[in-house]
Amino acid sequence: MVRFHRSKDLHGLDGIAYSAPGCPQASAFQTGDFYGSTTAVLYREGMYLDLCELDNHDTEETCMRLHFDFAALLVHELAHAAHAAAYGAWACEVPFEHRTMAEAGFEWEHYALGGLLRTRLGDGEQSLAEWPSASTGKYYLHEGIPIWVQGKLPDIEVQWYVPFCSVLKLFTASYWEKVVPIHGAQALKVSKEVGVRYNVKDEGYTTSFLPREWDENYGDGVPEHCYEDDDGYIHLLDPADRWQGFEHLRKIDGWLLYPEARWFRFWR
Numbered sequence: 001m002v003r004f005h006r007s008k009d010l011h012g013l014d015g016i017a018y019s020a021p022g023c024p025q026a027s028a029f030q031t032g033d034f035y036g037s038t039t040a041v042l043y044r045e046g047m048y049l050d051l052c053e054l055d056n057h058d059t060e061e062t063c064m065r066l067h068f069d070f071a072a073l074l075v076h077e078l079a080h081a082a083h084a085a086a087y088g089a090w091a092c093e094v095p096f097e098h099r100t101m102a103e104a105g106f107e108w109e110h111y112a113l114g115g116l117l118r119t120r121l122g123d124g125e126q127s128l129a130e131w132p133s134a135s136t137g138k139y140y141l142h143e144g145i146p147i148w149v150q151g152k153l154p155d156i157e158v159q160w161y162v163p164f165c166s167v168l169k170l171f172t173a174s175y176w177e178k179v180v181p182i183h184g185a186q187a188l189k190v191s192k193e194v195g196v197r198y199n200v201k202d203e204g205y206t207t208s209f210l211p212r213e214w215d216e217n218y219g220d221g222v223p224e225h226c227y228e229d230d231d232g233y234i235h236l237l238d239p240a241d242r243w244q245g246f247e248h249l250r251k252i253d254g255w256l257l258y259p260e261a262r263w264f265r266f267w268r
Contacts, residue, residue: 007043061167064167065167069126095150101149114189115190126162127162135206154200155199157200158195159195159196160196195226197209
């Protein structure tokens with residue numbers, strides 16, 4: 001059984017805080033027997049209140065992104081609960097498929113979404129960080145949060161803008177009734193259209209940089225399956241990879257159409 005609780009302060013729970021650096025949002029801890037038959041998932045009360053306070057002045061996109069962020073957070077924590085139920089409440093999480101980091105919640109995000117979902121406070125801008133994530137690993141290690149890391153973490157990571165179409169599809173009935181049963185977890189993937197490189201400090205904090213082709217660091221930190229354009233943005237080499245989870249949509253002159261939604265377009 002999994003119980004959900006709101007919490008005003010998560011700093012005292014084993015010193016563990018998930019999500020954005022400096023902004024603890026959720027933490028899972030075991031309260032039952034060894035096999036996790038009772039697991040409590042705590043989430044930051046502010047996230048819940050933000051949803052409650054949405055009104056007609058907020059845009060449809062803002063509402064959907066906040067709900068998406070909150071839902072992803074809860075399932076992230078359920079991944080830890082599932083690990084506890086399968087391996088025991090005190091079992092260490094192990095790396096998957098020769099990863100250099102081990103964290104069940106982030107592993108689920110990578111499997112389902114294609115990376116780690118980040119929602120920026122203030123404007124609600126969302127990005128998807130590659131997993132394993134250098135910023136997450138460095139932040140966890142700096143804060144003393146338990147995490148298994150192998151080797152030296154890189155100083156650069158790529159984060160992808162999350163286009164609204166990747167969020168909107170989650171709120172259409174036809175998507176869950178017709179698309180997910182056919183494509184399974186692949187249908188959840190976020191479309192990776194535009195990526196940005198970030199310098200990662202030892203504390204896990206990041207600063208973006210867009211080197212131009214004449215700069216010395218123009219090619220630094222570009223993943224093998226990607227290329228950089230003249231403005232320093234990152235793109236996937238295989239155009240088909242950008243459309244993960246969107247094979248079921250019609251594309252007309254760069255526009256996408258959902259059966260139950262208005263016309264819309266990618267962020268860029």
